[in-house]
Amino acid sequence: MKPEARKAEIADLVRREGFISVEALADKFAVTTQTIRKDINQLHEAGLVFRRHGGVEPITVMANLAYGVRQVLNLDFKRKLASLAAEYIEDGSVLAFSIGTTPELVAQSLAAKEDLTVITNNLGVGMSCLGFKGCRVFIAGGEIRTSDRDIVGPEAANFFGKYKVDIGIFGIGGLDPEGHLLDFHEEEVMARNSILENCRTSFLVMDHTKVNRPAHVRGGHITDVDYVFCDRALPANISRMLEEANTKVIYPKESEKV
Known part of the structure; x- marks a missing residue:
């Protein structure tokens, strides 16, 4: 290592x-x-x-890890998730991406796709998609957080509310034992919830380290999501919740498509 x-x-x-x-x-x-x-x-x-x-x-x-640290943390797991999620995205899709390094890796995995429309507050996602064949990129306005390379706040949340996208793709800071989605700042939750409310299908991409990881701002529940992409089996109680909610959990070996 x-x-x-x-x-x-x-x-x-x-x-x-x-x-x-x-x-x-x-x-x-x-x-x-x-x-x-x-x-x-x-x-x-x-x-x-x-x-x-x-x-x-x-x-x-209580704070998130530095961006550079998160870029290399569990990188192999995150790349597998990103490649898997990319298989579920068709040419011509309209996509909303949240902040975070895992959504950024999903965006990077879409290089072979054509005619995408990407709406995001994640600078890494925007830069990754520039140059994709036929891809249009729309970035939220507001102040850039240099530590996270993104834009959050009311303007970013309102930005996502202007669109109705095919797929919303987002990560989380943590997942508590009751299935609540956690992040480190209220502005992050606002933007994520706006994506969730304005997409036809939602993708949560998370590696196993997010389970029971402490973060202090709660926003949404894992059963609100349509698809969960995770590299390892989730706790039994979370799996039961998702099954009851008809949320599909996709692990790297699965190949069923939307």
Whole structure:
């Protein structure tokens, strides 16, 4: 595993599980304790974790991981999800994309599609789709969050309300045990809900690390979604909810199409 990917996994693991010893991390990643201490020092200096004697623990401020960290975190899983979701998108579709690195990877997986219309507040999505054959890209207005490379706020939420799209594609910051969709800021939830309300079919793309991941702003429920793309089996209670709601859960081996 590359150092940046390992550090990203350490940061997310600590966020979800709390204090972890240096020795436990060294065993998990099959590296020396010296390597783990170096990783922890760099994460501590970046403000992503808190270093303490013998290990590392979460920082007390609730915030999402830095964009660069999220880009490499669970990258292989996210690429599989992105390629899978792309199989369910036809030429000529009108698509709304939310913020986040996983929706961005879905957009990148659409390079072979033609005549798409893309509506987004995600700068990475917009730039990825430029140059696709026949693709039109519409970007929300407002202030750019340099830390996340996106645009959120009332203007972005209103922007999505101007369209009725074929498919809305979005990620989440976390999923709680009751199935509520979580994010880190109210503005993020506003934009995501606007996409959900203004699409004919909704795609939630999430890797397994989002399950029980703490985020403090609630908006929507997983049963509101038409399709959930996930790289691993969801908890049994969540799976039952989705089955009762007729929400389809798509794992990498499935091939049924919309």
